[in-house]
Amino acid sequence: MWKKILLVTLLLATVLSFAKTPKDTLVIAANTEIFITLDPAVCYETFAAAVVTSAYSGLTKIEPVNGVLTPVPDLAEKWEVVQEGDVTVWTFYLRKGLVFANGDPLTAEDVVFSFKRVLTINKSPAWLFNELGLTKENMDQTIIAKDPLTVVLKTKPLARNIVLSIIAPPWGGVVNKKVVLANQVNNDLGEAYLTDKSEGAGPFIIVEWKRKEQVIMQSNPKYWAGEPPLKKIIIKDVPEETTQFLLVQKGDVDIAWNITTEQAAQLRETKGGNIRLVTTPEQSNEYVAMNCGWGPFKDEKVRLAIKYAIDYDAIINSVMRGFAILNQNFMPIGYFGYIELNPFKRDVQKAKQLLTEAGYPNGFEVEIITSTTDIRRNEAIIVQSNLADIGIKANIVQMPSSEMYAKYRQQGHQMIIAGWGIDYPDPDALAKPFANYRVKQLAWRNMWYDDHAADLAEKAGVELNDEKRAQMYKELQEYWITRSAFAMLYQPVGFWAVSNDVVGFERAVEGYTLTFDFTKISKK
């Protein structure tokens, strides 16, 4: 009996053979659970946006130029800008002979349809178009196809970088009007149809998304800039980080997308294997925010005390294992107008003194809410112990993101640990949420109703002179850093376990979480 079982096991073992990944195919193990849709008018999640960006080209695209993320020409080869009163008129000239992946010609009509589609569907990305002054109500007057090769946009007067960045993919991705309309159901403008396949003109085509199994993309031979080196990309759904790490070590996948900080640290130590660690500063930040409408946090000195109490180094080194950069500014390092400001270092005496001056010599009790990830829990624990040192008793409440955002958006929290992903590579994308309460974003959620900061953020957003604009952001950052509701913990560093057969991943990932360029990747 036992001999038979052993024989069957051995037979099974010998008949099974595992294919290694082919040379023209990139296989990624990733948790695709966060994917909601691959429709450019709806998609808003970081990794899914990278997939969408690879399948849809826009008038512009975001590209790192000398380390700075910059909007550069894509489907539009050039543009002109004219100021007409309080309206800015943008004229974009499309390249000649553009076609979609299916061979249909791409015209200004498709661009106009795609932009109007974002506004009509009115989901997550729509507010960004609204920021430009393009709305569902005025779109027929503001988004116009002048002729088959010319698109005209009429926007609010804004710094050029803002407009050119927001109209880039994913949400500015151009869809094939004819095919999308032919496949719409109940006048949904093809929203259901484009959920799991693509009809664009990008370097890749999304062939299939089998939920909780895999996303398959293949190269687009008709891409205007030439077919990319990779012929096929498979994103295999592997929700567990440890399993992802085993798969990449074994060589069954080329990239493990979601490894843990512990695994990344392990990889950093053991150089020279068949996989390498790739890192890049992320276009996001992590912060502690205090609700200025709640009790002690109404007092600026209390908020300052908290900023001095936090041990930033401990969070970066023990929670993030060094995969984070100290940056107490709301802007990421290297952005237009960025100035290095890291004035806060853990100083318990100073924090206690500030609390005493504010009338809280014995501290107080506060609730910290955060989401349910391990990183957030560990950050909260460190902040809790830091606050205990200055007499503040902090109670940590972890909750699912659905519950946390409900509370946060209703200004119902006292203190929160959260993060912010940047929507477009311009200081405006950060100054507005963090400093201008009038846009009802983070400053508003934390009831930091500061008119001076709001005015500065607003003026800098519409200033066309770069020198003046940079000066305004400098003033805003210096004003904001000590007075605001936020203690910025760090700028995260993204990390991936990548097979040594993969070439160019370091360049592809530059600018993540805002952009990701699969065309820069090839295999040995």
Added chain:
Amino acid sequence: MKLGSFIIRRLFLMLLVLFGVSVLVFVIAKVIPADPVGAILGGNAPIDLVEDMKRRLGLDKPLMNQFIDYMSGILRGDLGTSLKSNRPVAKDIANFFPATLELSICATFLSVVIGIFLGILSAVYRNKFIDHFARVFSILGVSMPVFWTGLLLLLLFYFRLGWLPGTGRLGLFVTPPTRYTGLYLLDSLLSLNFEAFKDALAHLVLPSIVLGYSAAASIARITRSSMLDVLRQDFIRTAKAKGIGKRLVIYRHALRNALIPVVTIIGLTFGGLLEGAVLTETIFGWPGLGRYIVNSLLLLDYPAIMGGTLFVAVIYSLVNLIVDIIYAALDPRMRI
């Protein structure tokens, strides 16, 4: 009571249970102070957009209206549309359930074969080596977390030995079989795709062992105690006294009677597995119902939660009904 009216009564009770489940899940989903729309739109979405979206989805209506809308949908056979995937919940369930069903069948098969076999051996050879072994096997099976067992087996059989594949239902470069039932083993046989059959079978081995092990442990324990009870009874002594062979006494006389409580455990285990085993599904990247429901829970995607829970309740009730019918058929006292 006749068997027919027994079944009708049970079916009626089942409807009551399902109604109770839907009310309970609806109330729980609505009582939690969470905001599914905000979570789905992301942390950056401004409050105006979130409020607009809630209006469009009818989430700003009074609770009673929302409940009536939902229940009337169910009566029409419409489980609603998932807030996250924007697809009909019924379609999502139909998509993920076959993976769970296939894994549950394999895991149950393994657990029944191993559990009953070990149970009989340890009852017959009470306090001998095999009995001690079975006890250790059972304790380990019940107490080891599946998360740990799964990773350990993956590390050994996939990573170190390379005997079995890592994750998913099928290799990346294997053509999936034509879909008839969604069960890969069956579909690949029906479409004569033997490469897919071999690959699907290999992918099933590790998750089935992980899931089946803890179930086998419970079945082994119940079989052992039930067998011991039966083996002490008079009719077994009579059978032995009549000179019937040991094997015949055990398998024909004792086992048949000992299996009644075991059938219950098998039914419950199978029903439990059909809910989806979220941890096993996560480790092995298995696209099953458990992960679907748990992810919906985290986002509070309530049409998906309610649809998923109702579906699981139906399945569980049906499995229980079948177990009860088997019972009632075997033992008329149960029909009272």
